[in-house]
Amino acid sequence: MNQARSNILRRLRAGRKASFALPRSDFAPVRDRDWSAAEKLDLFQQKIESVHGEVHRVPAQQWVPELLRLLAEKQLSNLLVSPERKPGQELREQWHGDLPELLAYDQPIENWKSELFNQVDASLTTCRGAIAETGSLILWPDTQEPRLMTLVPPVHFVLLEADQIYATFHEALSTQGWVNQGLPTNALLISGPSKTADIEQTLAYGVHGPAELVVLVLE
Amino acid sequence: MSQHQEAVQEFHPRVHAALQDSQIRNNFRKAMDGLMGKRQQAFADWDLEGLRDLGAAVRLRALSRLPELLEELEANLTRQGVRVHWAENGDQACEIIRDICQARDAKKVIKGKSMVSEEMELNAYLEEAGIEALESDLGEYLVQLAEETPSHIIMPAIHKNTDEISALMHEKTGTQPSRDVAYLTASARQQLREKFMQADVGVSGVNFAVAETGTLCLVENEGNGRLTTTTPSCHIAVTGIEKVVEKLEDVTPLLALLTRSATGQHVTTYVNMISGPRKEEEKDGPEEVHLVLVDSGRSSIYQDEELLDTLRCIRCGACMNHCPVYTRVGGHAYGTTYPGPIGKILMPHLLGLDKTRDLPSASTLCGACGEVCPVKIPIPKLLQRLRKEAVDGDSLRPSVVSGHGVKRRFLEVLAWKGWAKMHAHAGFYRLGTRMMTSLRGLMPSKLGGWTRYRTPPRIASKSFQQMMREHAQKSNAGGRS
Numbered sequence: 001m002n003q004a005r006s007n008i009l010r011r012l013r014a015g016r017k018a019s020f021a022l023p024r025s026d027f028a029p030v031r032d033r034d035w036s037a038a039e040k041l042d043l044f045q046q047k048i049e050s051v052h053g054e055v056h057r058v059p060a061q062q063w064v065p066e067l068l069r070l071l072a073e074k075q076l077s078n079l080l081v082s083p084e085r086k087p088g089q090e091l092r093e094q095w096h097g098d099l100p101e102l103l104a105y106d107q108p109i110e111n112w113k114s115e116l117f118n119q120v121d122a123s124l125t126t127c128r129g130a131i132a133e134t135g136s137l138i139l140w141p142d143t144q145e146p147r148l149m150t151l152v153p154p155v156h157f158v159l160l161e162a163d164q165i166y167a168t169f170h171e172a173l174s175t176q177g178w179v180n181q182g183l184p185t186n187a188l189l190i191s192g193p194s195k196t197a198d199i200e201q202t203l204a205y206g207v208h209g210p211a212e213l214v215v216l217v218l219e
Numbered sequence: 220m221s222q223h224q225e226a227v228q229e230f231h232p233r234v235h236a237a238l239q240d241s242q243i244r245n246n247f248r249k250a251m252d253g254l255m256g257k258r259q260q261a262f263a264d265w266d267l268e269g270l271r272d273l274g275a276a277v278r279l280r281a282l283s284r285l286p287e288l289l290e291e292l293e294a295n296l297t298r299q300g301v302r303v304h305w306a307e308n309g310d311q312a313c314e315i316i317r318d319i320c321q322a323r324d325a326k327k328v329i330k331g332k333s334m335v336s337e338e339m340e341l342n343a344y345l346e347e348a349g350i351e352a353l354e355s356d357l358g359e360y361l362v363q364l365a366e367e368t369p370s371h372i373i374m375p376a377i378h379k380n381t382d383e384i385s386a387l388m389h390e391k392t393g394t395q396p397s398r399d400v401a402y403l404t405a406s407a408r409q410q411l412r413e414k415f416m417q418a419d420v421g422v423s424g425v426n427f428a429v430a431e432t433g434t435l436c437l438v439e440n441e442g443n444g445r446l447t448t449t450t451p452s453c454h455i456a457v458t459g460i461e462k463v464v465e466k467l468e469d470v471t472p473l474l475a476l477l478t479r480s481a482t483g484q485h486v487t488t489y490v491n492m493i494s495g496p497r498k499e500e501e502k503d504g505p506e507e508v509h510l511v512l513v514d515s516g517r518s519s520i521y522q523d524e525e526l527l528d529t530l531r532c533i534r535c536g537a538c539m540n541h542c543p544v545y546t547r548v549g550g551h552a553y554g555t556t557y558p559g560p561i562g563k564i565l566m567p568h569l570l571g572l573d574k575t576r577d578l579p580s581a582s583t584l585c586g587a588c589g590e591v592c593p594v595k596i597p598i599p600k601l602l603q604r605l606r607k608e609a610v611d612g613d614s615l616r617p618s619v620v621s622g623h624g625v626k627r628r629f630l631e632v633l634a635w636k637g638w639a640k641m642h643a644h645a646g647f648y649r650l651g652t653r654m655m656t657s658l659r660g661l662m663p664s665k666l667g668g669w670t671r672y673r674t675p676p677r678i679a680s681k682s683f684q685q686m687m688r689e690h691a692q693k694s695n696a697g698g699r700s
Contacts, residue, residue: 008512009289009290011519012521014522020282024276025280027472029475031471051484108502108503109450113450134486147445148449151449152446170468173471183434183494185493186494187434189486195440197440198375199384200246201374208442208445209445209446
């Protein structure tokens with residue numbers, strides 16, 4: 001197969017025309033936005049709601065009661081949340097017996113695949129901020145909040161700090177220094193619940209991933 | 220030659236069949252009208268020209284350094300633990316994927332949407348090797364159940380309406396007949412969940428491969444792409460060599476253009492960026508990640524500075540949605556993996572003009588495809604170029620496309636030579652027009668393809684020159700009297 005590699009590269013090098021006229025890459029159309037923090041939050045909410053995402057603005061200290069209210073309203077019987085992260089710890093402190101069960105993703109997927117796929121009702125994760133223009137959440141899954149945690153349970157709750165909303169994807173990746181820092185195994189933008197329009201362009205939610213995406217914005 | 224490729228040559232009968240099929244015409248018309256409107260809305264607040272210029276600039280910059288960027292991509296991915304493979308054609312790529320599966324004793328492959336894998340006819344190849352390959356994108360799943368091929372590169376099952384899909388799912392999977400799309404979708408989710416859990420290998424495509432960070436970007440709405448690339452213990456991504464971009468920031472305009480051009484969405488539900496296999500402490504993700512880089516004719520397109528623009532394509536499908544031909548005949552009439560305008564300029568390179576002879580001329584050259592292309596590929600210009608290639612008609616440069624000259628006919632060449640001669644010499648011109656006017660009664664009433672849809676042209680009884688001469692004589696005569 002090394003033969004294929006050298007053949008392809010040789011053909012590309014031999015065929016390249018010297019006269020490549022390169023226009024300048026002017027990133028202004030995807031970069032320059034002049035929005036206040038309040039405008040960014042409003043736009044984020046409008047955009048993610050337009051694709052069936054759910055947004056609740058809560059004072060930073062009040063998110064636990066709000067989450068409990070939502071869990072009860074949606075009749076969820078358990079919640080997957082990292083016990084190592086701060087929200088998971090806060091949640092455990094305010095927990096009492098008759099609430100949904102708290103689960104932890106504390107072992108490799110191979111050990112509990114069927115359980116995760118069939119028995120977990122909801123998950124709660126943090127995020128690395130959001131993008132106003134497209135209503136997207138930025139997630140870098142890691143050992144504490146693994147990749148499938150935000151994909152397999154039917155309902156996904158996300159905590160977003162209001163001051164972590166960037167205007168554009170371009171601003172997010174340059175401000176957070178993605179290139180210099182090096183990307184994780186998997187980086188994600190999530191914008192709403194899983195959906196499809198493959199049957200006669202009729203929208204249906206929750207086709208493979210969560211049917212509900214609920215964002216708690218901490219103000 | 221596969222069945223698929225032979226089928227390309229029967230273009231005209233398929234077009235006629237499609238035009239007579241009111242179901243097909245309704246399904247496409249409804250879908251395409253909707254998509255055109257959504258795209259327009261999605262760009263309403265944008266400096267669309269500025270964005271398209273940027274998209275084109277990013278793609279051109281990537282192509283100008285294509286071999287270096289591929290090496291950079293390979294080096295970064297390799298450092299991050301991804302194994303990179305190179306394939307000169309579809310069969311080699313299929314072989315690589317089969318070998319990876321066999322080395323892992325894998326029997327079940329789950330697939331995310333990948334047009335390159337359609338191009339390679341990977342599913343059939345794997346089935347022959349005793350490996351089950353199951354599509355997991357809902358549209359692709361339906362198309363696979365129906366034993367068909369996608370009719371659109373973004374919406375594979377767009378040729379079917381809800382009733383047809385209900386009947387298909389009822390017959391093949393035992394669901395209740397229903398017009399409830401939520402029910403049909405939920406049933407497919409249930410059927411595929413089991414398959415995800417059992418799959419040994421996930422195969423996906425790639426939307427953009429970022430050289431500077433060694434990152435594979437996948438864009439999707441359903442989450443099947445994420446499941447495919449996360450759940451099985453091995454992920455194989457397969458992509459054409461042209462999908463590489465130089466920098467991570469280059470993804471931002473392409474993403475903004477891709478989703479809005481394709482379906483009028485401001486973003487897809489998931490943008491999935493993969494830079495390596497599962498690390499030691501991580502609890503999920505594949506332990507092995509492979510990238511298969513497929514050439515399949517792309518490096519020969521690269522040899523020609525005009526045709527090279529074909530490689531800018533980001534596979535959004537906007538050219539199909541806006542094409543007056545595609546919206547009437549649908550994707551299957553083309554008989555090629557990529558239908559519509561992009562198919563007409565890409566497939567001749569992948570299969571040869573001799574096998575796609577009718578594609579470049581299946582266009583009115585109305586220009587809509589070029590106007591909506593997010594990376595400004597001059598599709599109408601390339602169609603004209605391929606028409607010239609098909610008759611070896613460009614005296615300025617030698618023909619380069621495989622199968623060129625397939626439509627060159629001795630009589631036609633002779634006719635055009637005569638035409639040229641006649642127009643270059645006044646004497647021949649007079650002789651020619653005199654013959655045409657005086658022998659006009661001999662013209663047959665049927666003139667092949669022309670008179671199938673049009674009335675035959677009527678040649679005047681006098682040529683223009685003759686009329687001018689008579690006019691001059693008359694006024695001279697008048698002046699003297």
